[in-house]
Amino acid sequence: MLKNLLLVCLCSLLLPVTLLAQAPEITRSKPFDEPDDGASRLLLMKNGNTLFFHFTAKKGVDVVVYDKKHHASSTVNSRIRSWKAKKTKNASLAGLYEMNGEGVVFIKQAIHRKTCLFRLIFDGKTGKLVKEEMISDLPDSQVRKDPNSEYYAVAGFSSLERGSNEMIKVTHYSPDHKEINEASYESPNGGFKYMEFKGMYVHQDQFVFIATFAHNTKTSGKDSRILISRxxxxxxxxxxxxxxxTDDYKEPMVALKYNSANKNLYLLAAINAKSAGRPYTMYTTNENLVLQMSVIDPFALAVSKKYFVDHPLLSDYAKEHLKYKKPYYGVIQDFRINEDNSITLMYEELEAKTEYYTSTTYINGRPSTSNRTSYSTRFGDIGIVRLDDDGKETPGSYAIAKSQHTGSLLRPYFIYRRPQTDWNFRRLFFKTGAYNEGFLSYDYMFVNNVGYSIFNDVPVNVSDSTENYRKKKTMVAVSAVNTVIAYCDGDKVKKTFLFGDPGRKDEARFSLLEINAHSDDNKSLATLMIERKGNDKKAYIVWITF
Structure with missing residues (x-):
């Protein structure tokens, strides 16, 4: 791959994107071989550079630096010394950020049977690995950066076992990686036996905010609370x-975001509906859920408002346009805070299944029984809802029919977790025959008061104007799909090919969505596009600007 990347130069191309409220400018690099062995990430830098990281199990990490005009100005390969290259396939991504003009990658890797957190620092101009160091040897660690500065924090946990009496250690860092503060996070007055980390927010050098789920029984849901701390x-x-x-809530799933306009934190929790004493509004296999927003002043550690979320207008749209017979029960995947303090909620149907099989074979007349477990998840129809500042659904909710399938077991907040947690090491998926969910689900941009959903789909679903979800073909083979961009114009969803209509059945252009990197103003997006012509595939870094 490195030999091909050394030849990368700019190839700017405006592709026709029709039917959109505002057609974006599409710029793509010179083609290079599809990176089908390893894990990739993109980082948009403040100086206009784009860093393309590709971690491999053979050569370490390749980094291509694109300048502000999207020319490939530097390409370098670096060996990671802290572990053998082949072990990279077992590593987990914990974060990727710009700090002090450098690209900083946080990776969890097992060293001598102990999971450790490493900080890898790359030169923002050349892409060279300049420093690598282990910063935590606790069994699990989470990293979060202040979205409005380069201060960050690491929360490390003493135990990976769910329901254990784990200790949490929090370390607050400056942009130059100097320790500001370190403290142990303990149950207040010893009132709870179990503490589960749910989220963290860093506010410059001033404080670190933590959300946890505290309970006294292993299964939770009894004598439990959501706890906020600073x-x-x-x-x-x-x-x-x-x-x-939140008394007696059961196993909440939490997303946490800061609104710099009103200086509030928004804690959005998906909760077991029965434990909250409410009828469910979201459903995935064996999970009936409701959604609750808590708006928190992190400086006073006080809740300014709270509300449960309902979306009857979304259900009405799904019944009228997608021909639903029941309400829309898709689960929460992420949310956005808009300039007017309104909230855009991103839903998606998520049908996760676990199936058990038993088979018996006979060897020399003697039976031999084996058991097998199969996992699968269907990513279904998208739901977009906008709430006003008081949490009420505003007119304009809509749904987009789609159907995608993967051989993995996935849960809500998939989109929220995607950029800040794990990656998919692609060769592992190819060898096992499992589907690579890095191409699945969707991404979302809100530009000039218009929301755009971006996802991969089969061409027939785009050319067919019907919105009936039963008539949509399920996406199975990645190489046969194209990237689609869709928005709602009044009461009708419009869709088109983001990278232009391929025009032929043996051609396709699709995106690796897990690699997507957004600009701070959310008006630009960088992704990796793969273009297939017959059996030939080439990859491009693509910049999408509204």
Whole structure:
């Protein structure tokens, strides 16, 4: 791959994108071989550069630096010294950020049977690996960066076992990786036996905010609370506040985001509906869920408002246009905070299944029984809802019919977790025959008051104007799909090919969505596009600008 990347130069092309409220400018690099062995990520830098990382199990990491005009100005390969290259396939991504003009990658890797967190620092101009170091040897670690500065924090946990009495250690860092503060996070007054980390927010050098789920029984759902906590610069202990209205909640899934306009944190929790005492509004296999928003002042550690989310207008749209007979029960995948403090909720149907099989064979007349477990998830129809500042659904909710399938077991908040947690090491999926979900689900851009959903789909689903979900073909083979961009114009969803209509059945252009990198203003997006012509495939880095 490196030999091909050394030849990368700019190839700017405006592809026809019709039917959109505003046609984006599409710029793509010179083609290179599809990176089908390893894991890739993109990072948009403040100086206009784009860093393309490709981690392999043979050569370490390749980094291509594209300048602000999208020319490939530098390409370099670096060996990681902290572990053998072949072990990279077992590593987990914990974060990728710009700090001090450098690209900083956080990776979890097993060293001598102990999971450790490593910080890899890459030169933002050349792409060279300049420093690598282990910063935590606790069994699990989470990294979060302040979205409005380059300060960050690492939360490390003493135990990976769910329901164990784990200790949480939090370390607050400056942009130049100097330690600001470190403290242990403990149950307030020893009132809870089990503490589960749910989210973290870093506010410059001032404080670190933590959300946890505290309970006293292993299965949770009894004598439990969501707990919010903060440790200020220079303090040695956390301040805590129990959210009393979350009493007896069961296994909440949480997304946490900061609104710099009103200086509030938004904690969006998907909760077991029965434990919240409410009828369910979201459903995935064996999980009936409701959605609750808590708006929190992190400086005062106080809740300013809270509300459960309902979306009857989305259900009405799904019944009228997609021909649903029941309400829309898709699950929450992510959310966006808009400039006017309204909230855009991103839903998606998620049908996760676990199936068990038993087979018996006879050897010399003697029976031999074997058991097998099969996992699968269907990514179904998209749902887009906008809430006003008080949490009420506003007119304009809509759904987009689609159907995608993967051989993995996935849960809500898939889109929210995607950029800040794990990656898919692609060769592993090819060898096992499992489907690579890096191409699945969708991405979302909100530009000039228009929301655009971006996803891969089979061409027949684009050319067919019907929105009936029963008539949509399921996406199975990645190489036969194209990237689609869709938005709602009044009461009708419009879709078109983002990279132009391929025009032929043996041609396709599709995106590796898990690699997507957004600009700070959300008006630009970089992705990796693969173009197939017959049996020939080439890859491009593509920049999409509205």
């Amino acid at each position: 440790i200020a610069k220079g303090a040695k202990a956390f301040e805590h506040k129990l959210l009393d209205y």
